[in-house]
Amino acid sequence: MSGTVELFDGRGWTPVCDQDALTPGRGVAVLTEDGRQIAVFLDRAGGLHALDNRDPFSGAYVISRGILGSRGDTPTVASPMYKHVFDLRDGRCLDEETAPDGTPAMLRTYPVRSTAGTPSGLSSPSERV
Numbered sequence: 001m002s003g004t005v006e007l008f009d010g011r012g013w014t015p016v017c018d019q020d021a022l023t024p025g026r027g028v029a030v031l032t033e034d035g036r037q038i039a040v041f042l043d044r045a046g047g048l049h050a051l052d053n054r055d056p057f058s059g060a061y062v063i064s065r066g067i068l069g070s071r072g073d074t075p076t077v078a079s080p081m082y083k084h085v086f087d088l089r090d091g092r093c094l095d096e097e098t099a100p101d102g103t104p105a106m107l108r109t110y111p112v113r114s115t116a117g118t119p120s121g122l123s124s125p126s127e128r129v
């Protein structure tokens with residue numbers, strides 16, 4: 001089943017790539033029109049997730065190269081830098097509460113969907129815009 005992956009940017013749904021371009025269990029980095037880098041993942045269950053590509057601990061744009069996994073029932077992505085683990089659903093870091101710059105250790109998440117109807121990691125547009 002193919003389709004187009006779309007991100008909700010706060011105003012509307014923006015197509016970002018073909019779903020065929022995503023490999024289950026892997027991520028891709030997407031550059032938005034306003035210059036944000038977003039990591040988009042297709043998990044092995046077919047769910048889509050979109051989070052900031054910037055790792056708040058290293059400052060590097062590497063989350064899209066992170067490793068998907070789980071802690072208990074929580075689907076996770078581990079940053080390839082220092083291996084911090086983030087909840088794929090809300091972007092919260094499960095290892096540390098605070099990033100080195102003093103801000104809360106979390107990745108912003110974005111609503112993402114496929115026109116083929118693949119369920120999104122989020123059920124409604126995020127208010128954290």
Ligand code: FES
Nearest residue numbers: 082083084095096
């Ligand atoms: S400092 Fe690396 S896991 Fe928290």
